[in-house]
Amino acid sequence: EPEVTQTPSHQVTQMGQEVILRCVPISNHLYFYWYRQILGQKVEFLVSFYNNEISEKSEIFDDQFSVERPDGSNFTLKIRSTKLEDSAMYFCASSLRAGEGDTQYFGPGTRLTVL
Amino acid sequence: GQQVMQIPQYQHVQEGEDFTTYCNSSTTLSNIQWYKQRPGGHPVFLIQLVKSGEVKKQKRLTFQFGEAKKNSSLHITATQTTDVGTYFCAAHAGKSTFGDGTTLTVKP
Numbered sequence: 001e002p003e004v005t006q007t008p009s010h011q012v013t014q015m016g017q018e019v020i021l022r023c024v025p026i027s028n029h030l031y032f033y034w035y036r037q038i039l040g041q042k043v044e045f046l047v048s049f050y051n052n053e054i055s056e057k058s059e060i061f062d063d064q065f066s067v068e069r070p071d072g073s074n075f076t077l078k079i080r081s082t083k084l085e086d087s088a089m090y091f092c093a094s095s096l097r098a099g100e101g102d103t104q105y106f107g108p109g110t111r112l113t114v115l
Numbered sequence: 116g117q118q119v120m121q122i123p124q125y126q127h128v129q130e131g132e133d134f135t136t137y138c139n140s141s142t143t144l145s146n147i148q149w150y151k152q153r154p155g156g157h158p159v160f161l162i163q164l165v166k167s168g169e170v171k172k173q174k175r176l177t178f179q180f181g182e183a184k185k186n187s188s189l190h191i192t193a194t195q196t197t198d199v200g201t202y203f204c205a206a207h208a209g210k211s212t213f214g215d216g217t218t219l220t221v222k223p
Contacts, residue, residue: 033211043158043203045211056210091157103148104207106157 002026004107006092012113013082021077021110023092032075033093033104034067036060043091049075082114117142119206121214129222134191136217138204147187148207149178152216153200161189161202194221 005024013019025032034046048055049067066078075094079086089111093104118141128134138147146165150158162171164180164187171178175198177190191198201216 035211042215043152043205043213045213048211058210102207103160103163104211105160109157 002105004092004094004105006090006107006110008110009108010111010113012115015084015114016081019079019082019112021079021090021092021112023075023077023107024073025075025092025094026096026105027073029094029096029105031055031095031097031102032067032069033095034077035091035093035106036088037091037109038088046077079112082112084114087112087114117206117210117212119204119212119214121204121217123217124215125218125220127220127222128194130196131193134194134198134219136189136202136204136219138187138189138214140185140206143184144206145184146207147180148205149187149189150203150205150213151200152203156200158203191219194219196221196223 004026007022011019032049035043036046037043045058046061047057047067064080068076089109091109092107095102095104120139122137126134146163148163149161151161152158162178164178167184168182169180175192179188187204189202199219199221201218203216204214206212
C-alpha cells in the first residue's frame with residue numbers, strides 16, 4: 001500500500017539554525033499538508049499546498065516557515081531560524097483531492113528538537 | 116475561526132467496557148473525519164461522515180454525525196487493549212481543525 005514517507009525521523013538542531021524537513025507524498029496525490037504536534041498536545045494545521053502554491057496557512061505558519069515542492073516527488077518544510085518552541089513532531093500528509101472531504105494520509109513524522 | 120472541541124480528554128476503562136468520545140463544532144460542518152493515533156505513532160484515518168444524521172459502523176466502532184452537522188461521536192463497544200490510543204476528530208474546510216483528542220487507556 002502506498003504511504004507517505006518523511007526524513008529524517010529525528011532532527012536535533014541549535015536554536016537559530018535553519019532546518020529542512022522532507023516528505024515524499026503518495027505519488028498520485030495532488031494536495032499536501034504540514035502539521036505539527038507538540039508533545040502531549042493536539043495536531044495543529046500549518047499549511048496546505050496545491051498546484052505549487054500555498055492554499056491555506058494557519059497563524060502558526062509565519063515568515064519563519066516556508067514550503068516547497070522542489071521536484072515531482074519531494075515536499076519540504078523549512079524553518080529559517082528555529083526557536084525552542086518549534087520543538088515538536090512535524091507530520092506531512094497528502095490527499096488525492098482537496099482537504100475538504102478527502103482522506104489525508106499522514107507520514108510517520110519528524111521529531112524536531114531545538115536546543 | 117472554527118473551533119472543534121472534544122470530550123473527554125482522557126478515558127480509562129476496563130477491558131470489555133464501552134467507550135465514547137464526543138466532538139462539537141462551533142460551526143456547521145460539511146464533513147467530519149475521525150483519526151486514531153497510537154502512542155508514538157501518527158494519525159491514521161478511520162472514517163469520514165458527510166450526511167446529517169449519518170451513522171457508520173466499523174466492527175466494534177460506531178460513528179455518528181449529528182442532525183445539525185455540528186457534533187459527532189465515536190463509540191467503541193467492548194473495548195480491547197488494542198483500542199488504546201488517542202482519537203481525534205477533524206474538520207477539513209480549507210484549513211484543517213483537529214479536536215484536542217480523547218486518550219483512551221484500557222486495563223486488561
